[in-house]
Amino acid sequence: MTDIIIIGAGAAGLTAAIAAARHGAKVKILEHTNKAGKKILSTGNGKCNITNAFQDQTCYRGQEPSFAMEALKEFGVKDTLAFMESLGILCKEKNGYYYPRSEQAVTIREGLMMECARLGIDIQYEVNVTEIQRQQEKFLLYVNNAAKNNCDVNNPPACYSCRNLIIAAGSKAAPATGSDGSGYPLAQALGVKIVKPLPALVQLKCEESIYSQAAGVRCGAEVTIIIEGQEAARERGELQITKYGISGIVVMQLSRFAVKALDSRKEVMAVIDFFPDICQEELLQRLIDFTKKFSDRPLLDIMSGFMNRKLASSLLKELGVKSDRKGRTCHGAFLEDVAAGLKHFESSIIGFNGFLEAQVCQGGVSVNQICAKTMEVKEVPGLYFAGEILDIDGTCGGYNLQFAWSSGYLAGKSAALCQRSLGI
Ligand SMILES: Cc1cc2nc3c(=O)[nH]c(=O)nc-3n(C[C@H](O)[C@H](O)[C@H](O)COP(=O)(O)OP(=O)(O)OC[C@H]3O[C@@H](n4cnc5c(N)ncnc54)[C@H](O)[C@@H]3O)c2cc1C
Numbered sequence: 001m002t003d004i005i006i007i008g009a010g011a012a013g014l015t016a017a018i019a020a021a022r023h024g025a026k027v028k029i030l031e032h033t034n035k036a037g038k039k040i041l042s043t044g045n046g047k048c049n050i051t052n053a054f055q056d057q058t059c060y061r062g063q064e065p066s067f068a069m070e071a072l073k074e075f076g077v078k079d080t081l082a083f084m085e086s087l088g089i090l091c092k093e094k095n096g097y098y099y100p101r102s103e104q105a106v107t108i109r110e111g112l113m114m115e116c117a118r119l120g121i122d123i124q125y126e127v128n129v130t131e132i133q134r135q136q137e138k139f140l141l142y143v144n145n146a147a148k149n150n151c152d153v154n155n156p157p158a159c160y161s162c163r164n165l166i167i168a169a170g171s172k173a174a175p176a177t178g179s180d181g182s183g184y185p186l187a188q189a190l191g192v193k194i195v196k197p198l199p200a201l202v203q204l205k206c207e208e209s210i211y212s213q214a215a216g217v218r219c220g221a222e223v224t225i226i227i228e229g230q231e232a233a234r235e236r237g238e239l240q241i242t243k244y245g246i247s248g249i250v251v252m253q254l255s256r257f258a259v260k261a262l263d264s265r266k267e268v269m270a271v272i273d274f275f276p277d278i279c280q281e282e283l284l285q286r287l288i289d290f291t292k293k294f295s296d297r298p299l300l301d302i303m304s305g306f307m308n309r310k311l312a313s314s315l316l317k318e319l320g321v322k323s324d325r326k327g328r329t330c331h332g333a334f335l336e337d338v339a340a341g342l343k344h345f346e347s348s349i350i351g352f353n354g355f356l357e358a359q360v361c362q363g364g365v366s367v368n369q370i371c372a373k374t375m376e377v378k379e380v381p382g383l384y385f386a387g388e389i390l391d392i393d394g395t396c397g398g399y400n401l402q403f404a405w406s407s408g409y410l411a412g413k414s415a416a417l418c419q420r421s422l423g424i
Contacts, residue, residue, distance in 0.1 A: 002028040004415045005162040007129050009036035011401055012387025012408035013168035014112040019412030021119035025419050032128035032178060037109035039177035048105035051080050052398040053096040059399045061256060062391040063195055068403055070372035075406040087111035097398055132186050139165040164415040166384040168408060171361030172197050183389045190380060193366040198263055199358030200256035200393045205351035206245035213314035215243040222276035225254045226269040227261040236276050253395050256362045259352045268349040274342050284339040295328035302327055360400050364391040374414035375407050384411040
């Protein structure tokens with residue numbers, strides 16, 4: 001029997017395996033795709049934003065975001081950078097964001113893989129864990145839908161057994177990388193509660209037609225999400241207009257609130273400020289000055305001096321303003337309405353992209369059943385969870401990987417120390 005089995009060879013599973021093996025355990029990873037660390041390769045646009053110098057509770061979300069900070073107290077940013085160095089990886093920092101110095105996500109994956117090989121960690125590929133049973137002190141893992149009556153633990157690959165099990169099977173986000181949500185029913189069958197998984201860090205769909213007209217435009221904006229008339233969250237940053245709605249980092253950061261509300265059938269609006277760096281009075285004054293100075297120009301030409309022309313054209317249309325209206329005909333109340341429309345553009349959020357496009361999931365294994373120092377399930381000794389399968393989602397900026405490193409390391413180390421203390 002293997003000391004520790006880990007389900008999933010992603011960032012959390014590989015880190016857990018290394019931590020456990022460094023603490024003397026014999027470790028096996030079961031991975032249902034043909035490659036470890038697939039998701040790591042797509043992170044940070046191929047550069048892998050591994051962590052962030054700024055850490056506080058607002059960077060993590062879930063039913064109990066403080067859980068992430070408790071885990072980071074045990075294994076935080078400094079520990080992550082030291083861990084990377086122990087893998088032979090130097091990191092660099094830009095405005096608080098950490099990346100491998102090579103600026104290649106593959107450096108992180110290869111660093112983890114070389115250390116797994118050095119430590120003799122056994123990684124079994126194309127082994128899909130389909131059922132887990134707890135039998136006294138042991139876990140029995142059935143794989144690839146093996147028939148249970150034929151299952152012989154002495155004869156894998158049909159069945160495996162272990163005393164300590166770490167489930168690091170990821171979420172439902174980006175299933176092409178292997179995280180297909182199959183970890184949730186495995187957890188549930190062991191008596192663990194699941195908070196409904198939903199996409200987070202995802203693009204939003206809007207009702208208005210301006211988006212299809214202005215698709216492809218990127219601009220600075222402040223976006224406020226309003227749920228049932230109440231402000232839920234606000235962010236400033238780069239907005240990307242897509243043919244179906246809004247995207248970009250600013251939207252990714254806000255999306256989990258909109259998704260959760262839409263899932264509960266609540267009304268969701270986005271108020272977009274296309275001039276976050278100028279107050280409404282100043283914008284109005286600029287419009288008054290320019291329409292006077294360039295009185296023969298059509299309004300669209302005047303606005304094109306302020307903002308992206310394609311966006312200006314579709315916004316004017318949406319605001320019901322003729323774009324060929326000459327500057328000299330634009331006065332007081334009319335320009336006030338235009339300025340207000342550009343500062344408080346209201347949009348109905350009618351949907352969101354699915355797990356296929358989401359970067360991470362909100363929801364997952366409820367953390368109030370888990371000890372934040374060890375990642376062990378309080379009621380099920382020997383069972384640990386790590387990474388995105390847990391009900392913690394980070395904001396953009398390296399927070400999801402930081403939680404994967406922290407929870408993975410703590411789970412691996414704790415499982416190995418537990419194994420040792422039992423003298424197994
Ligand atoms: C495009 C993209 C960009 C991102 N960029 C960043 C970034 O720059 N910084 C950041 O912090 N975060 C980023 N993230 C999020 C981050 O990558 C994830 O939160 C993190 O990798 C999750 O790691 P994990 O090990 O928990 O899960 P995963 O990496 O999903 O690993 C889970 C593993 O378990 C395997 N598995 C699942 N079920 C089973 C089963 N039943 N049997 C056997 N194996 C199973 C899967 O195949 C997979 O290999 C990004 C995500 C995406 C999609």
